[in-house]
Amino acid sequence: MTEGPIPLTPILLTPGPLTTAPEVRGAMMRDWGSRDPAFIALTTELRERLLDVAKAGAGYAAVPLQGSGTFIVEAAIATLLTPADRLLVLCNGAYGERMVTIARRMGRAVEALRWPEDRPVEAAQVAEVLRDVPDITHVALVHCETTTGILNPVEDVAAICAAAGRPLILDAMSSFGALPLDLSRTPVCAVLASSNKCLEGVPGIGFAVAERAALERVAGNSPSVSLDLHAQWQGFEGDGQWRFTPPVQVVAALVEALRRLEAEGGPEARQRRYAGNLATLLAAMRRMGFELYLDEAVQAPIIATFRQPPGFDFRRFYDALAERGFLIYPGKLTGAETFRIGVIGALVPRDFTRLLAAIEEVVAVRA
CATH class of the missing domain: 3.90.1150.10 (Aspartate Aminotransferase, domain 1)
Incomplete structure (x- = not known):
């Protein structure tokens, strides 16, 4: 041949996926033992760096999960909402609509509040719905809708949700690592993102930066084994290890990408x-x-x-x-x-x- x-x-x-730096691609050239102390230390560094990017304090935990960004969105919705809860998804593009589809498939009650694809979510309208519909327990928002590239007003929506006592789940898939997000000041229950966008890693890892208090309340809640965000978190907290075989080279690449993000400023x-x-x-x-x-x-x-x-x-x-x-x-x-x-x-x-x-x-x- x-x-x-x-x-x-x-x-x-x-x-x-996007163009990555040679150093990020080079980080994948080494093999790792998934239960080896060196890889456990690498996973610990990964989780700590994700918290740093989000400016999250001790009340948050970073929970990586094998798979694309959609995997972590599905894991979060299935884990953080009980069958008795009702989710309000703020939609102005395909990725908000995908959250609606996921919630329905996972057996969670869901409503959609929609805007045209060229208009951002309007916080005042969200406030009205939360005031008028008391059985809504959670709200979900896409930070940057890559359907168009539109930016939604996270801080305004987060403040309204906090005032109304509704936890906010934020899909920050295409914004995390580049657009402003400060969890020490912006009340968000869980931020969801992935390795292969603004962090400039390669595909293969989704992750949640979630409130520990929220995770503690949902043990056994997920109908899925592999997408159980609580169980995944408990595994990391217990021995620092992934529950199931991790994408070791992708982890190494993401840690290198996070180091480069810090070096860039x-x-x-x-x-x-x-x-x-x-x-x-x-x-x-x-x-x-x-x-x-x-x-x-x-x-x-x-x-x-x-x-x-x-x-x-x-x-x-x-x-x-x-x-x-x-x-x-x-x-x-x-x-x-x-x-x-x-x-x-x-x-x-x-x-x-x-x-x-x-x-x-x-x-x-x-x-």
């Missing part, structure tokens, strides 16, 4: 880099005639959604960029023809300068 040349690694302009510095990427992208895309789907005031520096111009052939556009080493994302909206370009990952504005030169070339050929 003749081996061909190894293809160049593409630049991923997606909301995850933490989430604040990472947000500035991503904002620079977004500014470079938006300025050039406007010059080329592409219209941003969202009002820029609610656009998070995570992923940008652009309207497709008349006669636009997304498949040809995608393929032409892929040939040049750039992978973008199709649209995920129900009511508009769009495509998306992510600005997160181990990328800097000069990477976007190269991307935009490629887009300009592709557009010129199409014209």
Whole structure:
């Protein structure tokens, strides 16, 4: 068998998986024994660093779980809500709707409060519903809806939920590690995220940063064995070990990614880099005639959604960029023809300068 040349690694302009640093990929080159003290210490470091990113104090615990971000969302809903509880999901995109689907599948009562995909959640409307519907026990919100890249008002919603005595479950999948989140000041019951987005690790781990008091109340509550967040937490608290075989190389990569986040200056510095990427992208895309789907005031520096111009052939556009080493994302909206370009990952504005030169070339050929 003749081996061909190894293809160049593409630049991923997606909301995850995303482009990772060589050091993060290199961390996966070692094998680990999952019950070995060295790996247990690595897991301990992982959990401590996740708490630090969230600015969480002693009242919180970090609970990683094998799988994608959806796994940790399902684990949290199944564990933190009892069959007698009722969840209110604040929806303005596909990932809020997915939480509704998960709650129903797990046998939990759920209601949805919806906004159009180009409008952020309105805290005042949430307050009205919580006042008028007393049997709602929990609220769930997506921080940054990567359906469009819209940013939702976490602090305002969290304050309203706390005043109403309803725990808030926050899907911070595409914001954790870059957008501001301070659990010492923002009352959130559980923050859910994954390894392969703003933390710039590789796919394979979801995690919850959850209130210990909330976890203590839900022993035996989950209908699942592998997705039992309480049992997973108790396993870590007992001997520092994962209950079931962990993705050891993914853990090592995530710890290295968290070390790099600290060295960069933490989430604040990472947000500035991503904002620079977004500014470079938006300025050039406007010059080329592409219209941003969202009002820029609610656009998070995570992923940008652009309207497709008349006669636009997304498949040809995608393929032409892929040939040049750039992978973008199709649209995920129900009511508009769009495509998306992510600005997160181990990328800097000069990477976007190269991307935009490629887009300009592709557009010129199409014209």
